[in-house]
Amino acid sequence: MEPVYLYDTTLRDGTQGENINFSAQEKIKIARRLDAFGFHYIEGGWPGSNPKDQEFFELARQEDFQNAKLVAFGATRKPGVRAAEDGNLRALINSGTPAVAVFGKTWDLHVDLLGTTMDENLAMIRDTVAFLKAKGKEVIYDAEHFFDGYRDNREYALKTLKTAADAGAEFIVLCDTNGGTLSFDLESALADVSKFFAVENRGFDVRLGIHTHNDCGLAVANTISAVRSGAVMVQGTINGYGERCGNADLTTIVPILAAKMGIPCVTEENLAKLRRLSRFVSETANMIPLNSRPFVGRSAFAHKGGIHVSAIRKDTRAYEQMDPEMVGNQRRVLISDLSGKSNVEYKAREMGIKIGGNGVDSRGIVSRIKEMEQEGYQFDVADGSFKVLMEKLTDQFVPTFDLESFRVTIEKDKDKPCSAHATIKISVGDQQEITAAEGMGPVSALDNALRKALAKFYRGIDAMHLVDFKVRVIDGRVGTAAKVRVLIESRDEDRIWSTIGVSEDIIEASWQALADSFQYRLNAPEMEQEQQVTKERKVG
DSSP, X not given: OOOOEEEEOTTTTGGXXXXXXOOHHHHHHHHHHHHHHTOSEEEEEOTXXXXXXXXXXXXXXXXXXXXXXXXXXXXXXXXXXXXXXXHHHHHHHHTTOSEEEEEEEOSHXXXXXXXXXXXXXXXXXXXXXXXXXHTTOEEEEEEETHHHHHHHOHHHHHHHHHHXXXXXXXXXXXXXXXXXXXXXXXXXXXXXXXXXXXXXXXXSOOEEEEEEBOTTSOHHHHHXXXXXXXXXXXXXXXXXXXXXXXXXXXXXXXXXXXXXXXXXXXXXXXHTTHHHHHHHHHHHHTOOOOTTOTTTSTXXXXXXXXXXXXXXXXXXXXXXXXXXXXXXXXXXXXXXXXXXXXXXXXHHHHHTOOOXXXXXXXXXXXXXXXXXXXXXXXXXGOXXXXXXXXXXXXXXXXXXXXXXXXXXXXXXXTTSOOEEEEEEEEEETTEEEEEEEXXXXXXXXXXXXXXXXXXXXXXXXXXXXXEXXXXXXXXXXXXXGXXXXXXXXXXXXXOEEEEEEEESSHHHHHHHHHHHHHHHHHTSGGGTTTBOOXXXXXXX
């Protein structure tokens, strides 16, 4: 089967998404990871549009990519300007990349909006591709708004593709720029394009690519349909980042191609790095990972119902589409009031917790969990707190610190925002520590104070940080006396975990979740060697 070329445009098109921004140095780090994963093309940016992208390409000259061709992106020459005199095209040449991607107008509507003629637009496409080819570049031609242009003026849209191909473009990429094309219309259009080039019989094959957006929620489906219809290059972004509703998500497309369709595009070894790549990009972008993201999300292989868990213990195919390890993910069993013995026993084995040694069996644990969920706890979204609870119920909990007391004060001046101050007293072994810290709010101040105190006893505590904080009123009928549920999500370099607290007092509920988060992290196996023996402090 013919391989499919993977073309990543996270560093260019992905940064057009809201709240997505990378420095030039961050783009280099992401490019290294994309190359190591096995992408064939990495689009680095538009060197003619901004200084940051120019800096990226300068830094990229020092890189030695093993798998990927770096691509600079730009537009066809301007109307009435010779290609050799166009500043944008000169920037593409000066970027030093082996390949370039240029987009041109395919939709007659956009030709009118550009203020030029249909014939001049064709000349712009022809001159641009020919100029770049003469400079030794591999040219990827992006037919912008192709499917809209094809719908409104088929003859002209196809003529633009033929012009780019005749000028020497290696790939003709059909772009669903507005993201409004339906899959069956896309398949019909690709069949017509393939037939059109076959009839032309120009003596060489035209390699088609696909670039889709997700405005109808069809970006991945349309990409797969295009591959089935003959496209051999797929463009997209990691995690689907991009303008408006985003681009086609490569973290979904790649496993479908490689694992589901058996199309050569990435090795099995590299496919197993997919989840880590997804997390690395989201961390660099400072975006919270989407739990429900197919293949790589935390919930992609999560099981909650007791019947489901009982079944996957016998045969994982019962409720899983594939082995999660194929994409670097892992199976998760959730705990809730829907859980049975199977859920608890599975989780205990997963966490290395022995059940029954103190007379508490799985039925007793299930009963206690259901009681706590009745009180407002929700353990299916708080795996960290569940582990701490299981250890406590089975007498296997080893506290890394004990709270002696804390005090939180909030100060509000007339013309200034609130400020919070926290003082905390904890004990670690036979040593006590009292610290104080400020924060943007009471929980922030408490977090800062606890972190400051624990830093005296544990190395590496700074690698852990809070990602998300949520508060929900459980039953609002009693007004301000209602219980609140606090969920805290924390992460380090390798994982994300959640903890929960429930109380009528929001500070108390926050403390429960915060304390569980630190207890969970500090009890991790790799932290056992991180504790500084208090004797060292005494000696020092």
